[in-house]
Amino acid sequence: MSYQTKKRFGQHFLHDPGVIDKIIGAARLEQQQRVVEIGPGLGVLTDQLLDKVGRVDVIEIDRDLIALLHQRQDEHLIIHEGDVLKLPWPDLLIQPPYTLVANLPYNISSQILFKLLDHRHLFARMVLMFQREVGERLMARPGTKDYGILSVLCQLWYDINKVVLVKPGAFNPPPKVDSLVLTFIPRAEPRVDPGDEFLFKKLVKGAFTQRRKTLRNSLLASGINATAIDAALTRAQIDPGCRGETLSLPQFSALTRAFLAIEAVA
Numbered sequence: 001m002s003y004q005t006k007k008r009f010g011q012h013f014l015h016d017p018g019v020i021d022k023i024i025g026a027a028r029l030e031q032q033q034r035v036v037e038i039g040p041g042l043g044v045l046t047d048q049l050l051d052k053v054g055r056v057d058v059i060e061i062d063r064d065l066i067a068l069l070h071q072r073q074d075e076h077l078i079i080h081e082g083d084v085l086k087l088p089w090p091d092l093l094i095q096p097p098y099t100l101v102a103n104l105p106y107n108i109s110s111q112i113l114f115k116l117l118d119h120r121h122l123f124a125r126m127v128l129m130f131q132r133e134v135g136e137r138l139m140a141r142p143g144t145k146d147y148g149i150l151s152v153l154c155q156l157w158y159d160i161n162k163v164v165l166v167k168p169g170a171f172n173p174p175p176k177v178d179s180l181v182l183t184f185i186p187r188a189e190p191r192v193d194p195g196d197e198f199l200f201k202k203l204v205k206g207a208f209t210q211r212r213k214t215l216r217n218s219l220l221a222s223g224i225n226a227t228a229i230d231a232a233l234t235r236a237q238i239d240p241g242c243r244g245e246t247l248s249l250p251q252f253s254a255l256t257r258a259f260l261a262i263e264a265v266a
């Protein structure tokens with residue numbers, strides 16, 4: 001391969017046919033399905049996607065790779081140039097729902113996930129490759145060290161399943177860590193009632209602001225008013241001395257609804 005990979009774009013190109021097959025299989029594509037790929041790179045996944053469906057939209061930041069993609073002159077390949085974090089997705093992806101397939105740039109995978117959560121109506125199914133540690137965090141249970149903001153928010157909206165663990169040798173150049181491919185299937189209903197989505201997210205972020213502190217102090221540190229916190233914790237029957245990282249999704253739901261009830265009274 002003559003192309004010089006760029007570390008700053010998190011480039012690790014997949015070359016293991018078995019892993020490629022598993023990713024494409026997990027996408028469960030039918031000919032009519034519209035597909036988006038973030039970071040097509042040299043196109044190993046893109047080629048397989050184009051074999052299965054009539055149109056693939058790709059989003060790529062690297063100008064050299066974009067030039068290579070244009071050389072293909074494939075009318076079924078729609079190339080969006082730019083930073084996936086900055087591009088306005090609803091303006092580009094105008095025919096949802098899409099299936100999203102991506103071997104993500106690991107340096108920005110969490111930021112991409114937050115953006116995916118904000119635009120989740122665009123995607124019917126997602127097959128995503130992460131650094132193993134990040135993938136495990138998304139599936140983590142309450143009370144474990146891996147459990148965090150993205151675990152709660154992703155588990156609220158998606159059923160997440162493991163597809164395959166991928167060793168560094170499957171990539172060129174090999175990353176230092178193992179990788180994990182996961183499927184995300186949007187739930188017909190969120191796992192629990194978030195009450196108000198904006199507030200739910202704010203409280204989840206607040207609960208994890210200071211992981212070593214108690215839930216009460218962590219929420220305080222996130223800027224929420226002490227009187228409201230105390231009233232809401234009492235109403236939701238949550239111990240103010242517990243740590244935010246022990247809260248289950250039903251407890252985050254109860255906490256959000258308690259804040260809403262208090263605001264309604266005030």
Ligand SMILES: C[S@@+](CC[C@H](N)C(=O)[O-])C[C@H]1O[C@@H](n2cnc3c(N)ncnc32)[C@H](O)[C@@H]1O
Nearest residue numbers: 009012013014039040041060061083084103105
């Ligand atoms: C891990 S590589 C995957 C490449 C290819 N899909 C594969 O599996 O071999 C990540 C890809 O994302 C691209 N990328 C990195 N940061 C990006 C960004 N902010 N916006 C869009 N693409 C980005 C990289 O240039 C690279 O092509």
